Amino acid sequence: MTYVGKPVDRVDGTLKATGAARYAAEFPYPDLAYAALVHATVARGRITRIDAGLARKTPGVVAVITHLNAPAMKPPPKPTPMDLSTMATSSSVSLLNTDEVHWNGQPVAVVVAETLDAAREAAHLVEVEYTELPATVDFAAEEANARPQKNTLLSSANTQKGDAEAALAAAPFSVDLRYTTPGVNHNAIEPHSTTAYWDGDQLVLHDATQNTTWARDQLAIRFDVPKKNVRVISPFVGGAFGGKSLVWPGTVLTALAAKVTGRPVRLMLTRESVYRTVGGRTPSIQRVAIGAEAGGSMTALIHSSVSRVGKVGGWTEQITTVSRHMYDAAALQVRQSLVRLDALPNTIMRAPGESIGSFALESSVDELAYQLGLDPIELRARNEPARNPVDGKAFSHRLLLDCFEQGAKEFGWAERAPQPRATRDGRWLVGMGVAAAYHPAWQFQANLTLRLSADGTVLVRCGFHEMGMGTATAISQITADTLGVPLDAVTIEYGDSDLPGAGTAGASAQTATVTASLLDACEKLTDGVFALARKTPGSPLRGHRRQDVTARDGGLYRDSRGESYGEILRRAGRESIDAQVGSETRLGELTGQVRFMSKFLMDRRRWMKAACGAQFCEVRVDAETGEVRVSRWLGVFDVGRVINTKTAASQLRGGIIMGIGMALAEETLVDPRTGRIVNASLSEYHVPVHADIPTIEVRCLDDPDPTMPLGVVGLGEVSVTGVAAAVANAVHHATGRRIRDLPITLDKLL
């Protein structure tokens, strides 16, 4: 292949670097108005008075919309996987159609003004009074009230194999540990933004979203118009990480403001408004207990978690997923339970579940290794399962130990003194830590059309999403290689709900999802081109069989015989030829989905598919102040085939950086009395900056998964998993201290 597997530059790189790429808040409209949100200041209650007098007097204010004057919308549909058009619901609250408040920060008014400054200024002047109702807001205090989570069709929250508690009690060696991780917030570079306008009963939105179809469907339901009346356009998204999967209040309220004012309206959330209206990662309390024989064989593995959802909605995280797949323990028990709070619904964030679950599991494995006097990599090798531990399914692909082996060699693991606090460099205590990374592979269904024109160009139309991962580039590469055309002959249209739907850019599934349909479409297209050539008099391909002909060099060839696509089309008197996968009718899409999901779930019954990897970390800890610096990083990953070595490495690095943030800095602080997030800004919520991050080396084994399209296993999320544990294990190796509560801030090390 010419392009696949190469470090091809991003096809949209120049657009982005020159500022020509337009994001949702950058589309100019004459008569554009600007919106700002007013947030509730109580966790639960009813609004008794809203005084917008001062706000309305602010020069430039166009409208102040509250529950007193907002037009009625349909309530949010209950999200169910059985009806994909409901899936984008982020909470059950009928915003601005009720006087009820369900979380501290819920939008209670929208101000629209001629300028951004006027809107934000006036938003501060809206006075709201409440009758407060008793609220449950303190996650830690509710641990005892956690209720068991139920198993669902797509995920199982509770699994048992043998009697793990008895095996643990009988084990000669064991650890039984408690971990806590805080809630963390979404902080994409581009805050959630929407520009919306109504043309009669047609709604057009530029929205930063991971799923234009879900967003379109949700808005059509809320505003009670047919889906075809709503268009969601989102060609560029400035980072999303799960935070832009669902439709959050800002999007709905911008469409509402545009309706009320009859003007195009833009809402770019302030960073504070992102914290108050877009869910983050759940906090967790976890128990991991492992029993082992003296040789290291695990006899028991127990992993249980408590996490949070809002009473009005929220994502139930699969925190214990990793413990179902990582180690060959004779007895296994995973359990998840939930606390329901009067809080903003939490949502998915890069490797929801695995990222925090792997912190607890991989830290515990390290502790057990020390107890056994075994190298932590060796302990993992001795417990590497031949088949999926919970159910004995075959792994489609799993090179975890190869990742550890290659990583150990390159990182110099063998030179590490086994005992903690043994290496010092001046004031710095130096330590190395390791942890496994793991993320299940998913695939959804994409609809897609292809057009090959007589000038040799190819147009791919598919409503996938580009949030910075490089999907457009990867899909261009695959198209060019499969049809045998140059990369610059390929144009891709994406990020628009009017295109054939491609489902969600989530679960690290997008490349595999689009690739499957793209390969089908390319096959159909070349079949069509060949059929034209075969029946056209004078074609050198007349009389040949399809299977003897290959797509290459811009045409179809058998040995030296054949001709370019342009020649074939022109000879047949055609300007272009199309191929399509999936259907654009509602019924067609639905049957396509059902057919796809049943095939996918059958396949998953047979195979356990996942990406995995080995994270190697070196830290330096200031012996006096407890300051932790990450000084070296190497991640070695098994992500199946790599389509673009440059964008893949970039994405893997990004995940590691996000994991370092989780390990050392990030923490959403909630006032336990009021439920209010108190650090809703990047000045008080710390994310790593360049000065915090060393050179991060990433390697991919680049071995195709035989069960996935082109062998692609998703790589968007796996690299955030295991990171926090590798850091914590390195901190322990440096200092002798085990920190089991994230983030590992210096106060915990003194």
Ligand code: MOS
């Ligand atoms: Mo991802 S957290 O599924 O965007």
